[in-house]
Amino acid sequence: MTQQIKQERLKEQRKKYRENNKTKLNEQRKEWDKAYKEKNKEKIKEQRKEWNKKYREKQKNLKKIKIKDTKL
Secondary structure, three states: HHHHHHHHHHHHHHHHHHHHHHHHHHHHHHHHEEEEEHHHHHHHHHHHEEEEEHHHHHHHHHHHHHHHHHHH
């Protein structure tokens, strides 16, 4: 009986610890994300431009392929 009670208490303590840790970690990650974004604004903008260009090129190529298929 005493072992079961101890195990239950341990489980409850672990749950509380995990919940507290999750909130702390989430807050910390948010802070880190903000700091990273502030520090690397220009890099992020350039990266997005490059991704957008690549995406547009892929879309153009897909349209060309579709047009060729319909002509055949």
